[in-house]
Amino acid sequence: SQTIHQWPATLVQPVGSPLSLECTVEGTSNPNLYWYRQAAGRGLQLLFYSVGIGQISSEVPQNLSASRPQDRQFILSSKKLLLSDSGFYLCAWSWGGLLGPPESYTFGSGTRLTVV
Amino acid sequence: QKEVEQDPGPLSVPEGAIVSLNCTYSNSAFQYFMWYRQYSRKGPELLMYTYSSGNKEDGRFTAQVDKSSKYISLFIRDSQPSDSATYLCAMSPTGANNLFFGTGTRLTVIP
Numbered sequence: 105s106q107t108i109h110q111w112p113a114t115l116v117q118p119v120g121s122p123l124s125l126e127c128t129v130e131g132t133s134n135p136n137l138y139w140y141r142q143a144a145g146r147g148l149q150l151l152f153y154s155v156g157i158g159q160i161s162s163e164v165p166q167n168l169s170a171s172r173p174q175d176r177q178f179i180l181s182s183k184k185l186l187l188s189d190s191g192f193y194l195c196a197w198s199w200g201g202l203l204g205p206p207e208s209y210t211f212g213s214g215t216r217l218t219v220v
Numbered sequence: 221q222k223e224v225e226q227d228p229g230p231l232s233v234p235e236g237a238i239v240s241l242n243c244t245y246s247n248s249a250f251q252y253f254m255w256y257r258q259y260s261r262k263g264p265e266l267l268m269y270t271y272s273s274g275n276k277e278d279g280r281f282t283a284q285v286d287k288s289s290k291y292i293s294l295f296i297r298d299s300q301p302s303d304s305a306t307y308l309c310a311m312s313p314t315g316a317n318n319l320f321f322g323t324g325t326r327l328t329v330i331p
Contacts (some may be wrong), residue, residue: 110263112257123278127285129274130284146323147226147308147321147324148264148308148321148324192261194264196263206252206254206269206310206312206319207252207254207266207300209254209266209310209319210266211263212263213262213263214261214262214263216261
């Protein structure tokens with residue numbers, strides 16, 4: 105079976121510090137990978153998605169970047185955090201391909217980031 | 221206008237009540253309809269999934285899709301305190317690579 109791991113669960117970082125959140129998927133090959141941010145009352149905001157190694161699509165221009173150095177690894181980064189980067193960050197995966205079944209969409213457990 | 225609209229609540233009901241959660245949408249091309257449940261400080265988990273119109277039942281949960289009205293519903297019968305969570309609807313025209321989420325409705329079931 106497939107599992108998705110996301111860490112850390114909680115993170116408190118000062119303004120201006122760098123960020124690195126990691127997400128890995130086990131039990132599947134060539135998954136689609138996604139990073140979301142969830143803010144209270146604003147729902148899920150898709151930040152980045154990737155359909156393969158080194159292929160990153162950005163949905164929202166911002167202070168963040170994403171990388172996919174390996175097939176089942178997805179990293180969310182920032183060089184300098186802003187207060188507005190605080191939120192709940194979720195990684196997700198789905199079966200690869202543009203027409204992958206949406207019921208395969210599976211979320212990680214999330215990272216609560218507080219920028220102080 | 222947002223692609224998917226969902227009342228954020230919060231919604232509080234007594235244990236045993238029937239709960240109705242709803243979403244409306246504007247894109248007539250949506251074919252896949254999902255409901256996710258999210259407990260506090262956890263990631264969303266898939267609860268129900270339907271394709272096109274119709275009903276789907278799974279235990280105490282029933283999902284309904286009315287494409288003519290662009291309206292989907294999730295019914296919870298005999299609600300339990302363990303059902304207390306945020307429920308998000310999601311939908312897609314083509315597949316997993318193009319999913320649109322509602323903002324979520326926070327539900328509390330009071331013992």
